[in-house]
Amino acid sequence: MDPEADDDGVKRASPSVAPAIDTPHATEWLLHAIVENIPNMLFVKDAEELAFALFNRAGEQLLGLPREALIGRTDFDLFPASDAEFFQKKDRETLDGKVLVDIEEEPISTARGVRWLHTKKVPILDAEGQPRFLLGISEDITDRKLADTALREAKTQAETASAELEAFSYSVAHDLRAPLRAIDGYSAALLEDYADRLDDDGRRLLDNVRRAAQRMASLIDDLLTLSRATRVDLRREQTDIGALARACLEPLLRAAPHREVEIVIEDGLTALADPRLVVVALDNLLGNAWKFTSKQPRARIEVGAAAPRAPGEARTFFVRDDGAGFDMAYVGKLFTPFQRLHGASEYDGTGIGLATVQRIMRRHGGRAWAEGKVGAGATIYFTLEPDATT
Ligand SMILES: Nc1ncnc2c1ncn2[C@@H]1O[C@H](COP(=O)(O)OP(=O)(O)O)[C@@H](O)[C@H]1O
Ligand SMILES: [Mg+2]
Known part of the structure; x- marks a missing residue:
């Protein structure tokens, strides 16, 4: 029978393991238990010799050595000379500077092979402000x-x-x-x-x-x-989207002077973007707007920017038309290469335009998306920068 178990077989906490909280050595016991149970390696070195004075259980496990083999030794007894030199250099920085030194990544040779540590070294000063010990806390980040x-x-x-x-x-x-x-x-x-x-x-x-x-x-x-x-390499500069849109529309208007198309381009449409790519995107978007309104007597094509809905939201531009539109059920296909929602006999095309637009927006850290309704036109939205709100 388990000697610590009572008649009913249930283990009772023994006072030698956990003293009542008001006994004199309770605090000492608790501190020791905390040090032992902290899941990071804790060690203490004396400030003079830099010999180890304390190691906790996680430290033993990390190095693969019992504390008897560690206490009283220095880094030179335990590690290759180049590692030991590095460790002690950081110890001296900590103790001489009386500051916390944060070593984000350091390799250490252990019985289990090389491990990577994130170590913080803290000077422990006496009442006169002299460094007496060095406390090290290492997390195994291997x-x-x-x-x-x-x-x-x-x-x-x-x-x-x-x-x-x-x-x-x-x-x-x-x-x-x-x-x-x-x-x-x-x-x-x-x-x-x-x-x-x-x-x-x-x-x-x-x-x-x-x-x-x-x-x-x-x-x-x-x-x-x-x-x-x-x-292409992305080269951002102050880009006048309105002016580029006008330039894209100009050859279309000239080639079909009989068409009645109202063009509305908002003022102040500027963005920090690569104009060589933006012009390719606008060519595709306005080419589509022009094409998908070509079967109606009158049309309206609009280029603008939507009001931001939240602070930090990327500026959203759009190209809108009141043409053939499309079925929102298939909106996911629009930006995929070679996917077309309209037959080649109806409207010609290769189905690569919106895929190109999407890639251009992604290159800028932004994106493109669409809204439409059959017979009621389409709007393609795009952003040219990452959205801080998502
Ligand atoms: N403004 C628009 N109005 C209606 N449908 C559009 C519009 N823009 C794109 N689409 C739909 O998305 C498809 C893909 O567009 P896109 O990649 O430019 O190819 P393409 O213009 O060669 O057909 C089009 O075939 C069409 O079905
Ligand atoms: Mg197209």
Whole structure:
């Protein structure tokens, strides 16, 4: 039978383990218990020799040595000389400066291999203000450090892989342009030089070849633009979004002077952004607004900024039209490459524009999102900086 257990078999706290709180050595007992139970390594060194005077249980576990092997020793007895020199240099800084020294990361050789510690060293001064002891508190951060390193490596690998893939698709797309131009060019030459020897069917087939080649060329151009949006270095400057929007609309208006489109561009639309990328985004957004209002007699296209809803919220810009709109049930597809909610026979396009817009906003730390309703127009919102409120 357990000698400490009572008749009923239940263990009672024995006074030799935990004295009543009002006994003379209760405080001492409690302090000792706290030191022993703190889950960080605690150690004390004397200020003269820097020999260890105290080690707690977590310290023994961390170093893989019992305290008998530690007390009375110095760092030079326990660790490689270069480690010991570093530890003692920090000890002297603490004691001479009479300040807390925070060592965020230090490696230490232990019986269990190298561990990483976050250590704080505190001088303990006597009544005359002279340093007598050094208190050390070390947290074992090895697991966190290994996880950090693994994460950083994985990130670098992913970035490298993605950059390689991006460079690969860029050069593939780029190199496809020349043969494509040849196909289109030779078809055009055939149509012209052999016009008298081709019948209507022959000419129609060649026209189809040219149309397909031209469509593929615009797909490639759009893909190259998408790729460039990821690859260029971001260079922010004060950017006049209103002026860029006007410049994007100008060729559209000139090419279709018969269209009745009311253009509204708010004043003061400036942002700290890369104008080379913003102009690509606006080209896509205004191109869409122009295209999806093209089947109605009158249209309105608006470029503006929404009032912030909370302090610190990123400034939200928008491009709005009152055209064909789209079904909000499929809004998630809008920004995915090659996804289109309107058929090619209705409105032509490659489906890469909004994916490019999204990438440009992400490059700036912002994002793009959309609202729309079938037959009632669409609004594409975007921000060009991270949102401090989310
Ligand atoms: N202003 C808009 N109004 C209605 N639908 C739009 C608008 N902008 C984009 N969309 C929808 O999102 C799809 C993807 O847009 P985008 O990537 O620019 O491709 P594209 O213009 O080549 O079709 C479009 O095919 C269309 O279905
Ligand atoms: Mg488009």
